[in-house]
Amino acid sequence: xxxxxxxxxxxxxxxxxxxxxxxxxxxxxxxxxxxxxxxxxxxxxxxxxxxxxxxxxxxxxxxxxxxxxxxxxxxxxxxxxxxxxxxxxxxxxxxxxxxxxxxxxxxxxxxxxxxxxxxxxxxxxxxxxxxxxxxxxxxxxxxxxxxxx
Amino acid sequence: xxxxxxxxxxxxxxxxxxxxxxxxxxxxxxxxxxxxxxxxxxxxxxxxxxxxxxxxxxxxxxxxxxxxxxxxxxxxxxxxxxxxxxxxxxxxxxxxxxxxxxxxxxxxxx
Numbered sequence: 001x002x003x004x005x006x007x008x009x010x011x012x013x014x015x016x017x018x019x020x021x022x023x024x025x026x027x028x029x030x031x032x033x034x035x036x037x038x039x040x041x042x043x044x045x046x047x048x049x050x051x052x053x054x055x056x057x058x059x060x061x062x063x064x065x066x067x068x069x070x071x072x073x074x075x076x077x078x079x080x081x082x083x084x085x086x087x088x089x090x091x092x093x094x095x096x097x098x099x100x101x102x103x104x105x106x107x108x109x110x111x112x113x114x115x116x117x118x119x120x121x122x123x124x125x126x127x128x129x130x131x132x133x134x135x136x137x138x139x140x141x142x143x144x145x146x147x148x149x
Numbered sequence: 150x151x152x153x154x155x156x157x158x159x160x161x162x163x164x165x166x167x168x169x170x171x172x173x174x175x176x177x178x179x180x181x182x183x184x185x186x187x188x189x190x191x192x193x194x195x196x197x198x199x200x201x202x203x204x205x206x207x208x209x210x211x212x213x214x215x216x217x218x219x220x221x222x223x224x225x226x227x228x229x230x231x232x233x234x235x236x237x238x239x240x241x242x243x244x245x246x247x248x249x250x251x252x253x254x255x256x257x258x259x
Contacts, residue, residue, distance in 0.1 A: 017172035038201040038232035041168070045203040049171035096241025101218055108240050109204040115239045 003030050004069040009048065011057040016048040019066050030070050031143040039116045040068075040075060040135065046109035047079050047131060055083020055129060072142075074118075077133045086129055087122045089114070152180040160259055161189040162252070166198035169206025178209045185216030192217055193255045194246070197228030202236055214245055223247075227255040 005026050009015040020041055027037040048066065056062035064081035088110040096111075114120055119134040150173035151166045163184055169177060184192055192213070196202075202210075214224045227249040229237065237243040249255040 014172070017170075020170065020172070035232055038230070039235070041170070041201050042203045042232070042236060045170040045172075045205065049203075049205065094240075096239070097244075098241070099245070101215065108207060112204055112236060112239055116235075 004067065006065060006067045008063055008065050009052075009056065010063050011052050016045065016052060019048060020044055023068060026068065026070075032070070032075070033138060033141065036075065036135065036137065040077065043077065043113050043116050043133065043135075046113045047077070047133075050088055050109060051079060051081045051083070051129075054086045054088075055081035058083055072137075074134050074136045077117075077135075078130065080125075080128045080130045082128055085124050087124075088131070089120065089122050150176055152177050154180065154184065157252075157256060160191045160193055160256055161187070162193050162195055164195035164198060168200045169202040169209070171203065171205040174203075174205040174209050177206075178212075181209055181213045182216075185213045190217065190220060190222030191225075191259050192222065193225045193227060193252070193259070195228050195252065196226055196230070196233055199228075199230070199233055201232050204240070207236070207240055207242055210242070210246060223259070225249060225255045225259060227252055 003026070005022060007019050007022055009019060023041060023044055024037065027040070044066070048064070051064045056064050062081065062083055064079055067078045069076045091110060094108055094111055113133070117133045117135040121132045123130045150168060153164045155162050161184055163181065165177060167173065194210070217224050224246055226246045228251070229248050234248065237246065237248060
């Protein structure tokens, strides 16, 4: 079985939250494990907040599409925006060993994404930034299995 | 998202319910700033009602930790679910925001 949903967002306040709410409503009936649902909510928040800041929010007709697919063994997320070229994966990794007084505020989002999913790819495709992510479901998971929630 | 504050002895306990993300962190920030600028020096954040936290939530927690550090105080956290703990560990916040299993553990020796 597979299930999917797609949404478009612009730069208006609350649009990222609407996608996160829709994702939560998608995850529950599809018996997505809690840990997976939470990790992907974090991932979506990081990606979409980034896209609004660097892409969609920088131009009058900015918009992004979000596509989530639940496959038999993985969840894929694709985010495509029509903003200027921006590869978030090219950023330097934050130093996560610094003390409270040394830590800069920010710069963690995309690093979290990279660590929370199994694969993430960036492509510049016909005037769009496209990020594609894959997160594998736990071995033996099925939407009908015991403990899927 | 809802933030509630209470005190146990000389420790201020800040409970965050719901989620901390790019949408809700700006709503939570005034409550955390109020704690950071108050005389309180010992603060424990109760995450037992927190579903998940993204970097926007980590940013405001780091802001509170810095405010407390500047006045010689300390921040502790407790009640983290597995996903929140994972985000803490990946980001390195686990060493900054000392996490304890329960409220009693967090208050012990504070």
